[in-house]
Every structure is written in C-alpha cells, then in structure tokens.
Amino acid sequence: MPEPKSLxxxxxxxxxxxxxxxxxxxxxxxxxxHATMTSMFEAKYPERFFNFGLAxxxxxxxxxxxxxxxxxxxxxxxxLFGTGRAYEQIRNSxxxxxxxxxxxxxxxxxxxxxxxxxxxxxxxxxxxxVLPGMTILVPCDPIETRKAVFAAAAIDGPxxxxxxRPIVENITTESTPFVPGEACVLREGGDICIAxxxxxxxxxxxxxxxxxxxxxxxxxxxFHTIKPFDSKRVLDMAKGCGAIVTVxxxxxxxxxxxAVAEVLAGNSSAKFERIGIQDRFxxxxxxADLFAEYGLTAANICSRCEALLGRGVG
Amino acid sequence: MDNASLTQKARQLRxxxxxxxxxxxxxxxxxxxxxxxxxxxxxxxxxxxDSRKPRWEDRDRIVLSKGHACPALYAVxxxxxxxxxxxxxxLRQIDSHLQGHPDMNKTPGIDASTGSLGQGISIxxxxxxxxxxxxxxxxxxxxxxxxxxxEGLVWExxxxxxxxxxxxxxxxMDHNGLQIDGPNDQVMGLGDIxxxxxAFGLETRRADGHDIDSIAGALGSGHAGKPLFVQCETVxxxxxxxxxxxxxxxxxxxxxxxxxxxxxxxxxTVDA
Ligand SMILES: Cc1ncc(C[n+]2csc(CCOP(=O)(O)OP(=O)(O)O)c2C)c(N)n1
Ligand SMILES: [Mg+2]
Numbered sequence: 398m399p400e401p402k403s404l405x406x407x408x409x410x411x412x413x414x415x416x417x418x419x420x421x422x423x424x425x426x427x428x429x430x431h432a433t434m435t436s437m438f439e440a441k442y443p444e445r446f447f448n449f450g451l452a453x454x455x456x457x458x459x460x461x462x463x464x465x466x467x468x469x470x471x472x473x474x475x476x477l478f479g480t481g482r483a484y485e486q487i488r489n490s491x492x493x494x495x496x497x498x499x500x501x502x503x504x505x506x507x508x509x510x511x512x513x514x515x516x517x518x519x520x521x522x523x524x525x526x527v528l529p530g531m532t533i534l535v536p537c538d539p540i541e542t543r544k545a546v547f548a549a550a551a552i553d554g555p556x557x558x559x560x561x562r563p564i565v566e567n568i569t570t571e572s573t574p575f576v577p578g579e580a581c582v583l584r585e586g587g588d589i590c591i592a593x594x595x596x597x598x599x600x601x602x603x604x605x606x607x608x609x610x611x612x613x614x615x616x617x618x619x620f621h622t623i624k625p626f627d628s629k630r631v632l633d634m635a636k637g638c639g640a641i642v643t644v645x646x647x648x649x650x651x652x653x654x655x656a657v658a659e660v661l662a663g664n665s666s667a668k669f670e671r672i673g674i675q676d677r678f679x680x681x682x683x684x685a686d687l688f689a690e691y692g693l694t695a696a697n698i699c700s701r702c703e704a705l706l707g708r709g710v711g
Numbered sequence: 712m713d714n715a716s717l718t719q720k721a722r723q724l725r726x727x728x729x730x731x732x733x734x735x736x737x738x739x740x741x742x743x744x745x746x747x748x749x750x751x752x753x754x755x756x757x758x759x760x761d762s763r764k765p766r767w768e769d770r771d772r773i774v775l776s777k778g779h780a781c782p783a784l785y786a787v788x789x790x791x792x793x794x795x796x797x798x799x800x801x802l803r804q805i806d807s808h809l810q811g812h813p814d815m816n817k818t819p820g821i822d823a824s825t826g827s828l829g830q831g832i833s834i835x836x837x838x839x840x841x842x843x844x845x846x847x848x849x850x851x852x853x854x855x856x857x858x859x860x861x862e863g864l865v866w867e868x869x870x871x872x873x874x875x876x877x878x879x880x881x882x883x884m885d886h887n888g889l890q891i892d893g894p895n896d897q898v899m900g901l902g903d904i905x906x907x908x909x910a911f912g913l914e915t916r917r918a919d920g921h922d923i924d925s926i927a928g929a930l931g932s933g934h935a936g937k938p939l940f941v942q943c944e945t946v947x948x949x950x951x952x953x954x955x956x957x958x959x960x961x962x963x964x965x966x967x968x969x970x971x972x973x974x975x976x977x978x979x980t981v982d983a
Pocket of ligand 2: 856857858885886887888889890
C-alpha cells in the first residue's frame with residue numbers, strides 16, 4: 398500500500414505527473430508554493446510555473462486569462478485566501494464565464510491547527526457550492542487526491558480541489574472508483590448511513606467499526622464530490638437505512654450536511670443529523686485537540702449515531 | 712529605559728520568542744525576529760499605551776498587519792505587563808489566549824485581529840480616519856511586511872490614507888527582503904517601495920530596523936497633512952546566525968539542537 402503522506406504532497410506529485418502529458422497545463426501560486434507543494438511542479442517545469450506573490454485576487458483573474466488563451470491553469474494558495482479573498486474574482490472572472498480554471502487549495506479546515514481561526518477555512522465549500530457550474534472535489538487520502546487532479550483536468554470548466562494539510566494514510570486503493578459526481582460506498586450497512594467527506598471519511602470508517610461492536614450496522618459513503626451532488630445516492634441511503642449522519646471538516650452550514658438536507662427535505666422522512674463545525678470559528682490548537690473539541694472524532698460520530706437511533710445513552 | 716538596557720531587553724525578548732516557538736513546534740521565527748525592534752520602538756519609546764487600561768480610548772493604536780510575527784508582539788506585551796509572561800509558554804495551545812495570529816478579542820493589548828495579510832493596514836486607515844472624525848489626538852501605527860505589500864489591498868489603503876490626509880497614521884515596513892518562497896525580488900519584485908509610497912502621497916523616511924533610536928527618530932512629527940511611511944531595514948531571523956537572511960526559517964519549527972544553539976547565541980541557557 399502506498400505510504401501515508403500529506404494530501405498537499407500528493408497534489409504536488411500529481412501536478413508533476415500531469416504536466417508530463419498535458420503541455421497546456423500551467424501552475425500558479427501566491428507565495429505559498431512550499432506549502433501547497435506546487436514547488437514540485439516549479440522544480441520540474443519552471444517555464445510553466447508562475448508565482449504571483451501575495452496577490453491572490455490577481456492570481457485568480459490571471460488564471461482566467463490563461464484559460465481564455467487556451468491553457469489549463471491550476472492555481473494554488475491556502476483554501477481561505479483562494480475561496481475567500483479571491484471569491485468575487487472566482488465568481489465573476491471564472492465561474493460566471495465557465496473558465497477552465499482549476500484551483501487546488503490547501504490548508505483547508507480545522508486540521509491547519511496551530512495557525513488558528515484566521516487561517517482555518519470552514520466555509521470554503523459553502524462559498525464554492527453556490528456558484529453555478531462549479532465542481533467541488535474533496536479527496537480523503539493521497540490516492541484520491543491524485544485521482545482528483547486528473548479528473549479536474551478532464552473536466553471542461555472550473556474545479557475546486559479541497560486539499561488538507563495533515564499526513565494521512567490511504568483508505569482507498571488505486572481501483573476504488575472515482576467518478577466526479579458519484580458518491581462511493583466504502584462500507585455496506587442497513588441500520589444507519591454515515592455520509593462523509595475529506596479527512597472525515599477515515600473517522601466515519603472507524604465509527605462504523607465502533608458501531609459494529611455495538612451491533613449497529615453502519616454504511617459509510619464517501620462524498621468526494623460535493624458538486625455536482627449525488628442526490629440519487631442520498632435518497633437511496635435514506636430509503637435503505639432510514640437514518641443518515643453527515644460528517645465534514647467544515648461548517649454544518651453550506652457544506653455536505655446542507656447538501657444532504659436539501660435533498661432530504663420534502664423527499665424523505667429519514668432521521669438525520671449533521672456533524673461538523675456548529676456555526677462557530679476555529680482557533681489555535683493541535684489538530685487532534687481541535688477535532689476532539691469540535692466533535693470530529695470516530696467516538697463522537699459513534700455516539701451521535703447511537704443517539705439518532707435512540708440507542709445508548711446519547 | 713537607556714540604550715544598554717534596551718539592547719539587553721531585546722536579547723531577552725528574542726529568547727522568549729524562540730522559547731515560545733520551540734515549545735509549540737510551529738509558528739514563524741524569521742519574521743518575528745525581524746520585527747522585534749520596530750515593536751520595541753513603539754512600545755518602549757514612542758506610542759502611548761497603558762497595560763492597566765489596554766482599551767483606554769486615547770491610547771495610540773498599534774496594528775501588527777504582518778500578524779504572523781505575533782510572537783514578537785506577545786513577548787513585548789508580556790514584558791510591558793499586559794498579561795503574565797508565563798502565558799507565553801502556552802502559545803498556540805488549545806486553551807491559550809495567545810492565538811497563532813493576533814486576536815483582539817482574546818489577548819489584552821491587541822488592537823486589531825490580523826493574519827490575513829494586507830488587511831491590517833486598511834484597518835489602521837479606518838482607525839486613523841475615526842480619530843480624525845472624533846477629533847481625537849491619538850496616532851495609529853501599523854507594521855507591514857514587504858511581501859505583504861504585494862497585496863493590492865495595501866495600495867488601496869495607501870491611496871485612502873493620502874486622500875484623507877491621515878497625518879496621524881504611520882506605516883512601518885519590516886523590510887527584510889524575504890517572503891515564504893524566497894527573496895521578494897525573485898517571487899514578485901516590488902521595485903523601489905518607498906518611491907511607490909511617495910508616489911501615492913505619503914511622506915517617506917528610512918530607518919535601521921534593528922536600531923530602536925533610529926526607528927523612534929523617524930517617527931517624529933513634520934509630516935503635517937500626510938501619512939508617514941517608514942521603511943525599516945531589517946534582517947529576517949535577526950540574532951540567530953543560521954536563521955538570518957534565510958527564507959527557510961520563515962515558518963519552520965526548531966529541533967532541540969537548533970533551539971539550544973539559538974538560545975546560546977543570544978546569551979541564554981535553555982531552561983532559563
Ligand atoms: C492573504 C494572505 N496570503 C497568504 C498568507 C500566507 N503567508 C503568511 S506569511 C507570508 C509571507 C509574508 O512575507 P512578508 O510580508 O515579507 O513577511 P516577513 O518576511 O516579514 O515574515 C505568507 C504568504 C497570509 N497570511 N495571508
Ligand atoms: Mg519580508
């Protein structure tokens with residue numbers, strides 16, 4: 398099994414690999430090439446790498462200009478500064494005109510850790526999800542990150558790849574299906590379904606183990622694509638299990654939890670709960686300490702599932 | 712405080728910065744060490760602040776726009792009595808008020824939350840404009856990085872500062888020549904920064920950014936009707952030989968050996 402690594406390293410490696418066959422690809426960064434790992438592409442293809450310095454808004458519009466001129470730009474910075482500071486640039490110069498721009502933005506979510514709430518993007522999925530025509534990919538491990546980069550290049554239009562910073566083990570394999578827009582069932586189970594995205598997929602799988610020990614059969618579905626959203630899978634889950642829990646390293650407002658709620662509302666009476674960041678900001682701390690405090694752990698997922706099913710102490 | 716004591720103080724504060732960063736194994740040594748004397752000139756010589764009344768209405772405002780250098784600010788604030796020095800050793804821990812980037816709602820003495828580069832200088836413009844509107848006499852000091860000046864927002868702020876004739880605003884640049892991906896000139900050249908600020912309508916001066924008297928001297932009056940820009944010449948990582956002028960130390964944790972060597976260079980021992 399390929400070794401654990403940070404998703405940003407997997408992202409950098411995938412860019413280098415893609416660059417070998419895709420001559421139209423250019424990579425842009427905003428003074429974070431050594432953090433987003435686009436520095437790997439820069440080392441290999443310096444003539445196709447452009448550092449814009451600390452100027453995220455300029456970089457995003459310049460990416461649109463590259464796309465309008467026949468290139469396939471991958472623009473990178475931290476998720477907060479890409480989707481946040483450059484939001485309106487993405488909205489009008491990229492999304493509004495369906496420009497073929499990809500942005501792999503790293504340091505998403507609480508797992509940024511010690512840098513604190515000013516750097517932890519917990520709203521980026523929400524910001525991108527309201528944009529018509531946007532594709533949002535949230536890989537859960539290094540293998541999936543590579544697939545997301547290749548899938549993004551194959552899509553004609555804007556794609557946001559949400560990249561996390563911690564070093565993580567692979568939980569999928571080369572042969573696990575990865576089709577943008579199609580959620581992937583990682584574990585079957587008929588009592589409750591845990592829908593997870595990004596780093597939370599691993600916690601969901603661990604939670605399913607804990608639940609199994611309690612006699613509860615939990616399915617785990619990996620929503621590596623938040624947009625276009627796999628509504629059909631949600632309705633199937635609701636019918637099959639009657640109870641759905643969403644888990645994301647993002648605000649419960651506007652992300653996976655909201656997307657599932659929007660599908661269920663009026664269409665299903667399945668029991669439902671959203672685990673994620675409950676309408677508050679992040680703060681400094683070690684990622685594991687933050688996950689514990691914010692309830693992004695297998696143990697919490699397990700007890701929320703039990704409570705939703707009316708079992709355990711809740 | 713006389714100059715000899717300030718020099719001693721700077722060495723002690725550098726050790727505090729390194730201890731904080733070593734203990735949390737994250738954060739930004741290079742830019743913290745380069746901003747120290749700029750912050751000391753403000754807090755020990757020039758600015759009106761009172762640690763017993765951190766929100767005193769007529770205090771001078773100090774905005775560290777390059778928020779990642781907050782270990783230097785925290786060391787100074789603790790030394791000035793805004794909070795206990797022991798708090799420093801909990802930097803970036805989950806139950807600490809000392810966040811990875813300055814937080815005005817958590818830490819006494821912080822006038823503006825920063826960390827997303829480019830925003831602090833615009834906040835400072837608003838504070839200076841508010842002082843003018845209130846006919847209050849306080850000044851607003853804002854410390855920015857040179858890489859930070861690549862943000863368009865910085866120039867929008869400069870334009871507004873000159874337009875509104877904010878002579879109660881001082882922008883101090885920590886001009887260390889480096890950012891994360893390398894030297895400013897290689898990443899995104901800024902050209903003659905002082906000339907650019909002058910073209911935007913600011914009074915511009917230069918100072919030795921590691922000489923407290925030189926910085927304080929540049930902050931005097933004589934810029935009526937214009938905001939003041941002071942380009943402070945600094946060395947990133949100042950005081951630790953292997954960190955000096957090395958972009959690799961922008962945001963790298965120290966291992967035990969590096970920490971011990973750094974503390975020794977600053978005349979200390981690791982458990983002091
Ligand atoms: C808007 C924004 N973009 C990117 C970053 C990430 N970042 C933190 S420090 C830094 C480099 C800053 O360089 P400079 O202003 O020269 O700081 P110094 O050399 O004084 O440390 C970058 C890109 C950020 N904090 N904010
Ligand atoms: Mg600099």
